[in-house]
Amino acid sequence: MSDSTPLLEMRDIRVKLPSGLEIVRGVDLVAEAGKVVGVVGESGSGKSVTVRAALGLMPSSSTLTGSIRFRGEELANAPQRRLRQLRGSKIGLVFQDPMTALNPVITVGNLIAEAVRLHNPGMSWRKARLRAVELLDMVSVPQPEVRIDQYVHEFSGGMRQRAMIAMAVANNPDILVADEPTTALDVTVQAQIMEVIKGLQQKFSMGLILITHDLGVIAGVADTVVVMYSGKVVETGPVRQLFYASRHPYTRGLLSCLPTIVGDGGKLQPIPGSPPLLSARPSGCPFHPRCALAQDLCRTSEPPLREVDRLQTACHFAETLRDGQFHPVPSPKGQP
Structure with a gap:
């Protein structure tokens, strides 16, 4: 792959339900190494469905058309086995609600260690747990060597989101998808979480796709912005141009x-x-x-x-x- 080839390129993405209802309508999106793409819009605009289509995480029985190329490899309707290989290794995902995304009966350390070993089957549990401590420390969780033996319910909202981020970057992915990572968090914690995400993105030169309804968050981190409404893109461009000279009502x-x-x-x-x-x-x-x-x-x-x-x-x-x-x-x- 040449340096000019985008990490992820989505062209004319359409997602249709069995009823025939089209919930995503011809969306284009490009993510590059070291760059941040902000995807914004109100609830129901199709932000999450569009990006999750790249990971094969669409609504059940829905139909996908269009092209999704990751490092030049076509992923649209690729076998689930191949998509599972990429999820968590090359493409990381931070879910919106860590309380429902993380298994409540497994310690946080084991959750992270499992994510590491899944894509590194030759690694021992001991090394995976040491990696879990390292990752929790990387996302600024205090006393990580103690926290790895705690459960999700013992973490605060901000700490849960940090644990989710640790899992998402455990295998140094090329792209990180953050789906509303600051929802339901207070303003101070939101800023801390975004600082963690942005710091990791810059440290590893990852591409970052940030899904949010908060343009205030986008203003501080994004390079380009994609504005969605009713399942389609209504405006997109460089962040400064969009903020100061938007041409869409x-x-x-x-x-x-x-x-x-x-x-x-x-x-x-x-x-x-x-x-x-x-x-x-x-x-x-x-x-x-x-x-x-x-x-x-x-x-x-x-x-x-x-x-x-x-x-x-x-x-x-x-x-x-x-x-x-x-x-x-x-x-x-x-x-x-």
């Missing part, structure tokens, strides 16, 4: 929900309404029922992604959207 709505101490008295500006049910997706642009700037065209035609000002944006009026309003494009000189 949905992205602007997410940004307006971030707390601020300047402008409008510090009041939050929530997006009106709720995301549509996937089984009752509206015609045209799926965001138009909640968009204050929607026009007749938005209600009848779904816009494709196209490049506007270094961003890929799916909005009919992306070229004229600035400062949260549409600004008509001036006519050439001498024309009405």
